[in-house]
Amino acid sequence: MLSNGSEETLVAATTTSRRAIMDRLESRLVDGPELPEIDLKELTTFDDPLEHFCQMVQAVGGQPHRLDRPEDATAILEAIPVFSEATRVASLVPEIAKGNVDVSMIDDPHALATLDWTIVQGDFAVAENGAIWIDGDSLPQRVMLFIAQYLAIVVSGSQVVSNMHEAYERVGKPPHPFGIFVAGPSKTADIEQSLVLGAHGCRALQVFITP
Amino acid sequence: MKLPIVDHPTAAHEFIVNDERSEWHDKALWFVRSKRDKQAHTVPEWEYLRSVASQIKTHTVANLGQYLAEFEKNATALGATIHWAADADEHNDIVLKILKKHGTRRIVKSKSMLTEECGLNHCLEANGIDVVDTDLGERIVQLREETPSHIVLPAIHIKKEEVGETFHEHLGTEEGASDPKYLTEAARGHLRGKFLAGEVGITGVNFAIAETGGFVVCTNEGNADLGVSLPRVHIACMGIEKLIPRFGDLAVFTRLLARSATGQPITTYTSHFHGPRDPESELHIVLVDNGRSRLRGSKEFRDALHCIRCGACMNTCPVYRRSGGHSYHATVPGPIGSVLSPTRDPKSYKSLPYACSLCGSCSDVCPVKIPLHHQLLAWRKELVGKGLLSFGKRLSMRGASLLFRYPMLFTTAGKIGRTGLKWAPRWMTHNRLNKWTIARELPEPPAESFREWYKKNRKG
Numbered sequence: 001m002l003s004n005g006s007e008e009t010l011v012a013a014t015t016t017s018r019r020a021i022m023d024r025l026e027s028r029l030v031d032g033p034e035l036p037e038i039d040l041k042e043l044t045t046f047d048d049p050l051e052h053f054c055q056m057v058q059a060v061g062g063q064p065h066r067l068d069r070p071e072d073a074t075a076i077l078e079a080i081p082v083f084s085e086a087t088r089v090a091s092l093v094p095e096i097a098k099g100n101v102d103v104s105m106i107d108d109p110h111a112l113a114t115l116d117w118t119i120v121q122g123d124f125a126v127a128e129n130g131a132i133w134i135d136g137d138s139l140p141q142r143v144m145l146f147i148a149q150y151l152a153i154v155v156s157g158s159q160v161v162s163n164m165h166e167a168y169e170r171v172g173k174p175p176h177p178f179g180i181f182v183a184g185p186s187k188t189a190d191i192e193q194s195l196v197l198g199a200h201g202c203r204a205l206q207v208f209i210t211p
Numbered sequence: 212m213k214l215p216i217v218d219h220p221t222a223a224h225e226f227i228v229n230d231e232r233s234e235w236h237d238k239a240l241w242f243v244r245s246k247r248d249k250q251a252h253t254v255p256e257w258e259y260l261r262s263v264a265s266q267i268k269t270h271t272v273a274n275l276g277q278y279l280a281e282f283e284k285n286a287t288a289l290g291a292t293i294h295w296a297a298d299a300d301e302h303n304d305i306v307l308k309i310l311k312k313h314g315t316r317r318i319v320k321s322k323s324m325l326t327e328e329c330g331l332n333h334c335l336e337a338n339g340i341d342v343v344d345t346d347l348g349e350r351i352v353q354l355r356e357e358t359p360s361h362i363v364l365p366a367i368h369i370k371k372e373e374v375g376e377t378f379h380e381h382l383g384t385e386e387g388a389s390d391p392k393y394l395t396e397a398a399r400g401h402l403r404g405k406f407l408a409g410e411v412g413i414t415g416v417n418f419a420i421a422e423t424g425g426f427v428v429c430t431n432e433g434n435a436d437l438g439v440s441l442p443r444v445h446i447a448c449m450g451i452e453k454l455i456p457r458f459g460d461l462a463v464f465t466r467l468l469a470r471s472a473t474g475q476p477i478t479t480y481t482s483h484f485h486g487p488r489d490p491e492s493e494l495h496i497v498l499v500d501n502g503r504s505r506l507r508g509s510k511e512f513r514d515a516l517h518c519i520r521c522g523a524c525m526n527t528c529p530v531y532r533r534s535g536g537h538s539y540h541a542t543v544p545g546p547i548g549s550v551l552s553p554t555r556d557p558k559s560y561k562s563l564p565y566a567c568s569l570c571g572s573c574s575d576v577c578p579v580k581i582p583l584h585h586q587l588l589a590w591r592k593e594l595v596g597k598g599l600l601s602f603g604k605r606l607s608m609r610g611a612s613l614l615f616r617y618p619m620l621f622t623t624a625g626k627i628g629r630t631g632l633k634w635a636p637r638w639m640t641h642n643r644l645n646k647w648t649i650a651r652e653l654p655e656p657p658a659e660s661f662r663e664w665y666k667k668n669r670k671g
Binding site for chain 2 (some may be wrong): 013014015016018020021022024027028030031033034035036038039042043044050053055059060062065091109110113117126128129130141142143145163164165167168169171173174175176177178179180181183184185186188189190191192193194196198199200201202
């Protein structure tokens with residue numbers, strides 16, 4: 001542990017620097033334009049946002065499934081070998097799949113290291129890029145989104161906005177402490193620009209679209 | 212810190228003489244540039260978004276002090292701790308002190324060009340802390356003891372066979388393996404262990420929002436999120452120019468960033484952090500100046516602070532694509548790097564504004580409309596004013612100036628040139644003093660000048 005003395009030095013140093021930076025910024029007046037407002041007429045919207053969203057989920061490497069009834073997801077999941085063989089599943093959407101790991105009982109996120117699947121509910125989807133908004137408050141441990149080998153997100157087909165402007169409007173009040181757009185499975189192209197799905201997060205992403 | 216003088220042509224030499232590699236590098240980046248074009252064209256309002264983004268940034272830079280104060284107030288109210296660093300050393304000191312306070316031995320770090328700029332890794336390692344870069348490209352260059360050659364694609368200069376060798380040596384993958392899928396899987400396994408052992412997570416910041424006191428981190432791999440959702444302490448390091456005023460402004464920038472960078476409609480993960488995870492966790496935000504407030508004072512180069520670090524200007528630059536990122540000897544290479552580096556130290560980086568053909572492609576693709584090629588030209592003027600031009604260039608500029616001032620001299624020199632070139636032996640033009648003929652042949656000298664032709668055909 002650091003003694004109180006050096007903690008005080010740290011605070012003093014950063015206060016001095018704050019003053020110096022602010023002085024430099026404030027002593028030099030710079031003219032700038034007003035903050036622009038977005039002109040909604042300029043923005044593209046889609047006649048069928050849901051259809052476009054499904055196309056974009058595929059384009060970003062995810063697998064969209066349009067369901068008539070939430071229960072239909074069970075058969076789709078069972079047909080995926082890595083799901084039927086999975087031993088540790090955390091599900092926050094029991095009507096889609098029953099899990100066997102209760103994340104709300106876990107204190108240390110490290111305990112989720114061996115999680116095979118995570119199934120969560122998304123709040124709404126974005127047509128232009130295939131992203132789904134998840135409010136961190138719905139997650140007992142946020143790491144469950146990233147640490148599981150496979151991820152499924154459930155989102156209602158009636159909750160699709162066209163673009164990111166509508167999306168942030170929809171989020172409204174900023175999420176505290178965490179909120180995230182997820183578009184497709186984790187990926188990298190850092191080795192010779194070859195796209196590989198499954199970098200550090202989920203290896204594949206199933207998107208279940210309920211009515 | 213005194214820096215050695217970077218001579219871009221010399222620094223690029225090794226890369227360029229390897230024709231095969233230079234061409235391969237060129238193609239890899241052009242592929243990314245083409246993906247960017249495709250994505251940009253799917254958004255009819257693309258040009259509108261660029262103008263709005265540019266206006267937002269111009270406005271923010273003009274009112275930076277006010278927005279920083281607003282950000283500090285709101286972030287603090289959410290429970291985050293704000294630190295201010297005037298320069299790189301202070302930034303490193305602040306991070307080190309937070310780590311020492313927690314008795315940290317191992318940290319995981321996602322991609323942050325700011326921490327590269329500050330040399331954080333060296334500082335921490337010198338203090339006995341194990342630093343793991345978790346972005347795959349950054350991990351590759353870290354294991355090879357190199358630096359990133361591109362701000363978005365750190366290992367773009369390395370071939371998969373070379374990655375295979377590095378991983379064979381450090382991660383024990385099969386000898387001779389070069390399949391990107393296999394290598395990525397090996398890195399995934401290796402880094403999982405590091406994530407679980409990380410005691411503090413460090414990330415960069417893509418956008419910080421004054422209105423809410425939160426910030427956004429964008430990744431494709433999920434490494435930033437994995438790195439900060441396991442440990443209790445998250446340190447986010449950002450340059451003060453990363454600020455945007457309103458939460459809704461994120462719409463404009465998230466639409467532009469990934470499309471410009473890699474030709475994706477959005478990054479896989481766009482994470483919004485507002486305050487620490489829970490009451491037992493800590494969130495530290497380090498605001499770093501390191502020359503930015505001074506750059507704001509320069510009318511000519513101020514717009515360079517708009518940069519959102521997408522790398523589009525590098526992917527399109529004919530010089531960058533052929534000479535490789537390391538030839539710039541700077542954290543940020545390419546056109547934007549050639550503008551930023553001399554603002555830090557004009558003498559050391561005086562050759563960078565010349566690593567440019569003034570083709571203007573960088574300005575065309577820049578999502579926040581930085582007039583890059585105009586700034587590069589402006590830098591050349593500035594360097595002349597500072598007396599930093601090399602002797603050879605100074606001499607030839609003096610000569611050209613004389614030539615263009617006296618028409619008689621110009622006519623005579625033209626005549627001498629046309630006759631001389633016809634009879635001059637090859638060694639007179641192709642020798643080591645004339646760099647222009649290293650890979651070029653001289654044109655056939657014309658029989659007459661335009662002036663002579665005009666006299667004959669129009670005036671008579």
